[in-house]
Amino acid sequence: MQRHSPATLAHRFLDRMTHSGRRLVPTAIGVVLVALPAGVRAQAGGIGFGPVRDTDYRENGNYDTAKVELGRLLFFDELLSGNRNISCATCHHPDNASGDALSLAIGEGGIGIGVGRSTGTGTDRVPARVPRNSPALFNLGARQFGRLFHDGRVAVDGAQDSGFDTPAGDDLPSGLDNVLAAQALFPLTSTVEMAGQRAENKIAKAAARGRLAGNNGVWGRLAKRLRNVPAYVTLFRQVFDDVDAARDINIVHAANAIAAFEMSALRSDNSPFDRFLRGNQGALSAQARRGMNLFYGQAGCARCHAGPFQTDGRFHSIALPQVGPGTGGGGDGRDDFGRANVTGNVGDRYRFRTPSLRNVELTAPYGHDGAYSTLANMVRHYRDPARELRAYDPNQLILPSRVDLDAEDLVVMSDPARVAAIAASNQARPSRLDNVDVADLVAFLRSLTDPSARDLGALVPDSVPSGLITR
Ligand code: HEC
Ligand code: HEC
Structure with a gap:
């Protein structure tokens, strides 16, 4: 596959x-x-090239404000993790220049952020370190970033129906705006990063079995969580033309919003x-x-x-x-x-x-x-x-x-x-x-x-719809 x-x-x-x-x-x-x-x-x-321009970025650097704002909330929301204890921001936090300041990331079960993050306690503690360093996410909206992860396992690929070559093969849903949106689906499916251990929750169980697509797969179950939060339903309806009611929300909408947030908030070329x-x-x-x-x-x-x-x-x-x-x-x-x-x-x-x-x-x-x-x-x-x-x-x-x-x-x-x-x-x-x-x-x-990258604190939302915010 x-x-x-x-x-x-x-x-x-x-x-x-x-x-x-x-x-x-x-x-x-x-x-x-x-x-x-x-x-x-x-x-x-x-040195052979000129300055970075708006046109070097996808959508020429113009992003839908409401979509960016929704993506920001999702990026900080621990609802998207199996045990509701970690968000994208945990490992890509504004306080740590969109990384985590650790050599190797500490996934779900860990406590805290940055150099103070611990490996957790009791049966909830992390089973292993994440094997790689959390990269900073600056400027990934630039068109030239077509291959993501340290090994490029998520990449733009015109030969695929979805437009992307990823570890999910044919399970990858269609409708993803760009390679960053495709990437955003994968931390959710990693047991050590966000999903959790098999016995702990149904999302982790699906992840451990490699069930990503379908209503009972990782992505379907996470979309269901979003549909159950009224404030998210309102926001998704405002942002996406094809969302009229809760049932229309799927994981692709969430991924596209997260990507818009990353592209907009972390452009850093001054x-x-x-x-x-x-x-x-x-x-x-x-x-x-x-x-x-x-x-x-x-x-x-x-x-x-x-x-x-x-x-x-x-x-x-x-x-x-x-x-x-x-x-x-x-x-x-x-x-x-x-x-x-x-x-x-x-x-x-x-x-x-x-x-x-x-x-x-x-x-x-x-x-x-x-x-x-x-x-x-x-x-x-x-x-x-x-x-x-x-x-x-x-x-x-x-x-x-x-x-x-x-x-x-x-x-x-x-x-x-x-x-x-x-x-x-x-x-x-x-x-x-x-x-x-x-x-x-x-x-x-x-x-x-870029001097503005020294203090990204303003990116942290005051609250998120689920109430489960990473600070
Ligand atoms: C447990 C820590 C952790 C969490 C949580 C996490 N990431 Fe990451 N992220 C990483 C690590 C580690 C890598 C590099 C992995 C690799 O290359 O194999 C990475 C890579 C990435 C990349 C690729 C960057 C590049 O230059 O190729 C993006 C984009 C990204 N993460 C966004 C996200 C988003 C969006 C979320 C939430 C849906 C998220 N991450 C959740 C640790 C984390
Ligand atoms: C042969 C290709 C190559 C050359 C030449 C090269 N680099 Fe690198 N550089 C890489 C790769 C690949 C990595 C990441 C390696 C890894 O993750 O294992 C890297 C990593 C780095 C990093 C760490 C960045 C980060 O965010 O982790 C810095 C800094 C760096 N290189 C600076 C330099 C400097 C300065 C030179 C010239 C003296 C140089 N590189 C020459 C390919 C190269």
């Missing part, structure tokens, strides 16, 4: 990557700029770097300029972190240390084979989607499993990924401790053969970044922070 995307040949250019073998010297973009006519300068910014791209030469400090020139020049970062959002949308291995319970790879399930989970190709093992670096200063820890807790550590990884992998210091992990969970965290890193396999997959050639280069690159990465 699950359809696999064909393997991509897009990594080929990496084979041609060479290393100059000398200290990286920033290219003199400033000098080049002076030589260019004004029109070219504005368009190219010296950083110093954006102002620079719009022609304000003074927006970046000299150090950030040096870092930018390295990033888009000799440090080779832009081979993968391309364009104004710093991503090519493709999958690469940078030999990031592997921590946590894994996603079922290897004899004991502790490996995370990343993109290979989706394509089935051994050659895709340990490859993950290049993340956008917008607001990256605010979104630690880093990588698909939050292995690195600071930007400097993350950037130093690129000096020699295989060496840094072996020298990895797990003390930087940001995880609530629990003896049985801790015991799973470093299984892969304690096995030399598995570490060697990760090292061998690396596609980021060592680049001789000295301490000044690292500091310059970090300064550039900090220039990607």
